Amino acid sequence: xxxRCSFRVTEAAYCIERAMDIMAQKLGMDPADFRLKNLIRRExxxxxxxxxxxxxxxxxxxxxxxxxxxxxxxxxxxxQKAKREAFKRGETRDVMGIGVAFFTEIVGAGPSRxxxxxxxxxxxxxxxxxxxxxxxxxxLGTKSQGQGHETxxxx
Numbered sequence: 001x002x003x004r005c006s007f008r009v010t011e012a013a014y015c016i017e018r019a020m021d022i023m024a025q026k027l028g029m030d031p032a033d034f035r036l037k038n039l040i041r042r043e044x045x046x047x048x049x050x051x052x053x054x055x056x057x058x059x060x061x062x063x064x065x066x067x068x069x070x071x072x073x074x075x076x077x078x079x080q081k082a083k084r085e086a087f088k089r090g091e092t093r094d095v096m097g098i099g100v101a102f103f104t105e106i107v108g109a110g111p112s113r114x115x116x117x118x119x120x121x122x123x124x125x126x127x128x129x130x131x132x133x134x135x136x137x138x139x140l141g142t143k144s145q146g147q148g149h150e151t152x153x154x155x
Contacts, residue, residue, distance in 0.1 A: 017101045031100045032073060036064055039102065055104070064102055073098075 024034035039060040040047050047055040068074075080096045087095055127139045142149055 013101065013103045013105075016103065021100075030077070032064070032068055035100060035102050036061060039064065058104070060102065060104075 020035060020038075021031050024031040027034065029037075040055060040058060041061065042059045045055060045057050049055070076096075076098055080098055083092065083094055083096045086092045126141070128136060129138075130136045138153070140149075140153060
């Protein structure tokens with residue numbers, strides 16, 4: 001996989017998520033439950049991190065629970081357990097892994113009050129409006145650097 005820059009969001013997120021998995025395992029917790037326990041709660045917003053970054057809003061628990069419900073997370077865990085037991089008995093060579101990750105990425109260089117470069121605020125923006133008819137308008141303030149935004153957004 002080609003990355004556009006070295007050790008940035010994808011690699012850092014992997015390291016953090018792997019640490020979360022290890023901690024959940026050491027505590028004997030399901031990785032998804034461990035993440036749910038540690039996500040910022042809706043009533044904590046606006047939330048200031050230990051580094052001083054402010055999260056303005058979010059409902060991470062609802063997003064995570066909806067994702068788990070959509071994929072049938074508990075059913076997948078049951079299937080995984082059955083396959084592991086069959087593997088231990090020598091009945092199959094099939095094993096099954098389940099990956100869980102949840103991270104929030106700041107876009108652009110960050111909030112303009114924190115990342116002002118020569119008077120130029122370095123941040124991206126997005127506005128999505130859904131009308132009662134079901135149609136929508138999406139306005140995006142991003143600059144493509146070869147990622148193919150025009151194609152991605154159109155699709």
